[in-house]
Amino acid sequence: MPRERLVVIGGVAAGMSAASRARRLRPDLEIVVLEKGRHVSYGACGLPYYLSGQITDWRELVVYDADFFREQRGIDVRLEHEAVRIEPARKLVHFLARNAREGSLHYDKLVLAAGGAPAERIPGADSQRVFTCNDLDGTIRLRQFMETENPRSAVIVGSGYIGLEVADAFVRRGLRVAILERSEAVLEGAEPEIAAQVEAELLERGVELIKNSVAREIASGSGDHALEVRHGASAAHPADLVLLATGIVPRVVLAESAGILLGPTGAIAVDDRMLTSVSSIYAAGDCVETRHLVSGKPCYFPLGTTANKQGRVAGENAAGGNAAFPGVVGTLATKVFELEIARTGLSVAQSRAAGFQPDSVFIRSTSRAKYFHGQQILLKLIWDRPSARLLGCQMAGREGVAKRIDVVALALQARLRVPDLLYTDLSYAPPFAPVWEPLLIAANEAAKKLAR
């Protein structure tokens, strides 16, 4: 009798987590991973730091390489194998391998971890000087370009966290950087007070910020610059290279070929066991939508840490286990130059869109005791006025921000209310915190507003 076979499509965060988890639970299972690129199991969130040179060698980003999975974990990793079609009726995956070699594989269970793709292609984006920072191969190519072609200037289209992290990396490499943002503020979903702080940080570092203007076309440049990005009605900005960072969209072509249902966000719909609408097919990572535990609604929130968790759950269930992924509360942290930014839950606007009646407070506090030279922390706390339920929190500051958001993330998961945070026993010592934690100060301000 042939061994039962698990096929995993995609070998980055979600895919390799699924394969590894399944292997741990089922030593008997045959596990095949089809990865279209040349690398597996790398930390995609570290790509901007490889660009900047803070990570010297891309191999440092690779947690384990394909040989490790083959030899140590008995996982049949096939690089440069692109899955092109799924036939659920026959339980077949068709793929295209190196040199256009076609093939197909039977599966008993399938985990779809196809990831996401850059959201937007504009005319001219096929130039050799236009890049994304979405996968390892493309990012290696961008760094090689910077090291061999000595570009002096860059335009970054989009100011999400990838755009901002790459702006930081480019400035470290000595490039003049302009960011082109279609809306009126950076970092979609950021509260105005936080976005303003981020913009101040960018300007202080010499980054030019062009807001309220949509990139129309990337064309050949004139004079000193190889390219120009045409935007808005008639403006243009010269650049030696362009980075597209307008977000990612789920890769769903394969899922659609299999008749798998998509959800309202356009990503693959899964239940809490990461099972799709088609039996024996699980999905995880940047190709799926997930439940937002605050709004209660499906959301598309593609992040490496979520992909790892979902992959683990998908792998466990594909191996016959019974794990559940509860959803996310929308936690996000990053560092732009010296400014740490973190958020969790819903913004005021997102709260309103989700049917809440949000209210908020914005406070300034410090990261440590005053007499211990604390740095300023900005904090906005958002709650639902009728119920006092916590909805979200956003923070910015030069230290002590990223891990401070976690306590609110857990509060949102546990559906806590403002009064629950008034006297929470958070850690205090002068080198780490002020006597009244910023969050407790905000909760007390919120309680005052609730009492009015």
Place this chain on the structure above:
Amino acid sequence: MPRERLVVIGGVAAGMSAASRARRLRPDLEIVVLEKGRHVSYGACGLPYYLSGQITDWRELVVYDADFFREQRGIDVRLEHEAVRIEPARKLVHFLARNAREGSLHYDKLVLAAGGAPAERIPGADSQRVFTCNDLDGTIRLRQFMETENPRSAVIVGSGYIGLEVADAFVRRGLRVAILERSEAVLEGAEPEIAAQVEAELLERGVELIKNSVAREIASGSGDHALEVRHGASAAHPADLVLLATGIVPRVVLAESAGILLGPTGAIAVDDRMLTSVSSIYAAGDCVETRHLVSGKPCYFPLGTTANKQGRVAGENAAGGNAAFPGVVGTLATKVFELEIARTGLSVAQSRAAGFQPDSVFIRSTSRAKYFHGQQILLKLIWDRPSARLLGCQMAGREGVAKRIDVVALALQARLRVPDLLYTDLSYAPPFAPVWEPLLIAANEAAKKLAR
């Protein structure tokens, strides 16, 4: 008609928080603070950093001085006024002021914030070379001593967090330091794996650690050293100065004079409104016991941050409001040389004593992504085997520890169970965290043990 009068006994964290909160709610109230020392409203947790010289001037520790409270807040702060007796039947506080002047004050409401006193006095502790780091006056005296007498060596009796913080301060000032600890490990309540890491840090910094030996007497020294600390059966250790850091006990003499009931810990018993057993008398800070939200039992857990919160609640209620202090989960953080230590909840032994059936995991992880040069984090997670309820967590590491404990503090407050932490949406970005947070790794290990 005379104004209603609130008298507050004690002007440090709890006392001044109570006075300030009452003033904010009741502009009409007469508020008198009796403080036996010469300073109010200082950050007692910063005293070791004043000793080390990291804080240059003790005035930096004073949040607001007595004149500020008098002039800006209309609070009648009376320094060097020691309350000596309370007569609840007549609503009188008797005090002893400068130059042995006696007096008494009528109160309508009273807040008792008398603080704590060094736990243990041993023979010879009245020497001019024996100190504590318990209040500002005494600590100023110790720093003056170090700066004028040039001591070269110190013995610290006790290895709680104050003892360890002062050891750090003494080493920074070039003293040879020995710590004398009566039990078999430093930091009472620390799990063995964490205590071992602290001891390794002390030894690496040249601190001598003498364990399993009780200080019997401080005597005059022979030869080069002014003192010797006699300990154990017949040992002695020379020193130029001695610091007593064997913990503090609640000051309850005044409360007892008023017939106020003490709780099982020996500290003043209060309800969640910080009201004592005697009407119109509230108490807060290091003189009261509080409810431990994990054990459900009264505990004595004197900390500055708790004192501030309790003082605020007492002040609000004394002013006619209705605030409640829920209790503590036992969160504690400190830094010993380069090692951060933090804990919350119960240790394994404390869990057992509280009637739980504790189980635990101990893991090593990192503070950041591997490729971002994270520092090692040690983490022990403790839960109740039958219910899977979380009971406590302890951590140590060179960065990213103190604020990481907060998420567990909130989990304990919300009475969460191990499964609740498996996929919590904690923040991730390479400069701040590994993809799998140490806490989530520990929760997954715990879940494996629970599934067995």
